[in-house]
Amino acid sequence: MKPENYPAEPAHVWEHFYQFTQTPRPSKKEQAVRQYVLDQAEQGGHSWKMDAEGNVVVSVAASPGREDRPTVIIQNHLDMVTVKTSDKAHDFDTDPLTLQVEEGWLSADRTTLGADNGLGAAAALAVMTDPSVEHPPLELLFTVDEETGLGGALNLDASLLSGTVMLNLDTEDWNELYIGCAGGGGWQFARSFSNDAVANGEGWALTLRGLAGGHSGVQIHEQLGNAIKLAAEYLREVPGLRLAMIDIGVAHNVIPREGNISFVCPPGQEALLQERLQTCVARWNSYLPAVDHGIEATLAPAAIDSALDEVDTLQLLDLVSAWPHGAQSYSLAQPADLVDLSINLAILRLGDGELFLESSYRFFNEEQSVPLQQAVLALARAFDLEVTPDVGYPGWQPDFESPLLVQGIALHEKLFDVTPEVKAIHAGLECGILKGKKPDVDILSFGPTIRGAHSPSERLDIATVTPFWQYLKALLADI
Incomplete structure (x- = not known):
């Protein structure tokens, strides 16, 4: 059940994320949430493919007049870390999360929230379902089993992808652009x-x-x-x-x-x-x-x-x-x-x-x-x-000469009058693996602010979701 003060805008993002929080999705048990993604794709008339590992690629045709733009991959993982406090009765295999909004933050009652990476996955679906978004041809990549060792990305059938630009939405500090990640x-x-x-x-x-x-x-x-x-x-x-x-x-x-x-x-x-x-x-x-x-x-x-x-x-x-x-x-x-x-x-x-x-x-x-x-x-x-x-799994070595990075910095400054910090992250994003499978792809990662990921104190800064969504839409329109 939604809290009374659950955020309303951007509507498509918040609705898809709510459905993610109500659908159990532990690592290696993503069947239900994957079906939600496929149902959304089929309702919109979009084709999809799934590899043997269970990763899904949804193909979304370009907005009118943008058919000749380069295909953009939007990448997220479907699974979430499942951690709760000892006094919380919760079965992550079957139970929906209990959401709460306090002082501008969205969290779950004594469990992980799964904003890592559910909010990014919800934004990818919002791009597909919100008719106001203008975009080039898209490949929405939803991987599985990220949190237990990046198994989905490691075993991805890369022949499902044709894009040469990739937006990863799995980082956790707004106003920062990431161009590198750790291996492990x-x-x-x-x-x-x-x-x-x-x-x-x-x-x-x-x-x-x-x-x-x-x-x-x-x-x-x-x-x-x-x-x-x-x-x-x-x-x-x-x-x-x-x-x-x-x-x-x-x-x-x-x-x-x-x-x-x-x-x-x-x-x-x-x-x-x-x-x-x-x-x-x-x-x-x-x-x-x-x-x-x-x-x-x-x-x-x-x-x-x-x-x-x-x-x-x-x-x-x-x-x-x-x-x-x-x-x-x-x-x-x-x-x-x-x-x-x-x-x-x-x-x-x-x-x-x-x-x-x-x-x-x-x-x-x-x-x-x-x-x-x-x-x-x-x-x-x-x-x-x-x-x-x-x-x-391999790391993603930073590329400060990336054309996508140059474009992303300029757009961020134009929209928000703020120069974003350019960083690498000491975490195992799937970007390093995907770069190894598709060396020609240019990658940029960004996301709203999340704190306490992988712990019961995980929380999402609601105020950062709207500018994150505005930036994603503008970047897709600009590519």
Whole structure:
């Protein structure tokens, strides 16, 4: 149900986005939202093609008099990150989002909003359904499975595309034009430990909540708290500790914000455990950013039948302590908040003695990532971890001589009397992959302002949607 104050204009954009929020679309489960796109195309008499991966290209004929213009690809992904707070009952496979408008921002009630990249996809559909938009021949490309490793773009059948100009609508800062993005890769790690019966000792359940979490690319420089690293820091000094269960993290591209751990320690330690917990929270609040100051760490008694022994527990905590996380280097050419190289310690699970860990890294220059990769794989060997590499993806190298960029800057200045910032982004846009598949394509990326992507605090700045739409329409008319 729409909130009473849900935005009304631009009507086509907001209506399509509302339908996206009411249609479940987790990664690899985009069937329903893809059908919505196809229904919209067929209602307008537009042809479409779908490749074996499930990516869709809708062909839209040029407005009268613009048939001889170059074909423009408008590219977005259909899936969304599915993260919620622990107190929110929500099934992303079946439930619509509950929207709310507060102080000029659109968000969802304790879940991700999916404005990344649903607002861009809605704008692409609006171009198709709004008869007032003048445009050249269009190919609306909707990819799948972007958020779990850019699988849709990696497996795209590029023969479906003929355009030589591409507009990607998947960046999150209005008044900025993007001409480059990071590449990336990652790994999954596993190891089996002996899980021994607990003959004596007290069981405890540790819960961490209230960290902000966020996007492991565009927010990695914000030094947000990582629930995995903080939990290990607390547990590292508990005497006689034996770990039983760990469940922290949701996806490779999300900074982990909350989790649960159960452990056993010698009887009579409650006062020490509680005191140490208060000390750690005070320490964390002394250096974590303000958005993380809502951190809550609680202990409760727990019945535990089996756990790792003390030696294996210490080894696991040493592993987490040694694991790199965060920005590793910054760009020498761009502003100080542009990270060149980073790594995210994303997921840690332990159950019945089985360990699973996932970590991902991002780069602009892949050669720069080699020492980091070597360091991680050295840790894996030292701690006897089985390694499964994730599929990597290339970066999009900035082209400051791009004719589309020159045109885009001039148009932005004309419309808004503001010179847009030209940037690269430390996130894995699909542009790098698509540029590799179609080297002749000239690409520009832009979008409205979104904050907190990949976290339950994701929100869309409503005031930036109208100028974003005006700019998209004017650029299509100008090409």
